[in-house]
Amino acid sequence: MKWKAPSRALPAAILVVSLVITPLLHAQQPDATDGTSHAARGKGICHAGQCDFLIAVPVKSFDSGDSNRDLHMVQVTRGAEFPMVTVRTRLPESAANDASIQADLEIQFAGQTAHYQHVTFQLTKQGADVRLSGTIPATLTDFKIEPPTLLTLPVKNEIPVRVEMTWHPAQ
Numbered sequence: 001m002k003w004k005a006p007s008r009a010l011p012a013a014i015l016v017v018s019l020v021i022t023p024l025l026h027a028q029q030p031d032a033t034d035g036t037s038h039a040a041r042g043k044g045i046c047h048a049g050q051c052d053f054l055i056a057v058p059v060k061s062f063d064s065g066d067s068n069r070d071l072h073m074v075q076v077t078r079g080a081e082f083p084m085v086t087v088r089t090r091l092p093e094s095a096a097n098d099a100s101i102q103a104d105l106e107i108q109f110a111g112q113t114a115h116y117q118h119v120t121f122q123l124t125k126q127g128a129d130v131r132l133s134g135t136i137p138a139t140l141t142d143f144k145i146e147p148p149t150l151l152t153l154p155v156k157n158e159i160p161v162r163v164e165m166t167w168h169p170a171q
Helices: 067-076 093-097
Strands: 002-004 013-021 031-047 050-058 084-092 100-109 112-126 129-136 161-169
Touching: 031 161, 050 093, 084 093, 093 112, 100 129
Parallel strands: none
Antiparallel strands: 002 031, 013 031, 013 161, 031 050, 050 084, 084 100, 100 112, 112 129, 129 161
């Protein structure tokens, strides 16, 4: 069985990256900025009870609502040299029937590869489609990116990646 991300208007995946800016004065609340991409595409191929998935997202497709911040993000992450974020995982074909899964992920970003073990995702069946949601506990240092500053305020190392994807069987 082959699975693929939908090619219709519904995006294959929405990845939201939260960069939390930590103010120097602790009396202030930290601000969070989300960058969202609707350009993720993916493919899954199942054989002998195992499914291999590949998801790819252009770095420049993340939009925080501030074009200057987005351009700086592309520069800091070396997006011109490494224009894609890729995620690979292998899951048992039977996992599509579960309410949640634990996935081992390999993520390539900014010229580096990081591995995340046992990342929990919630699954919801919608007819033949499977909706998957969860958060990848990524950090900037996982990808050897020095945390930048914004107006001399350091950006936190944590960049949790919130994932919302809908997969449907290939036709």
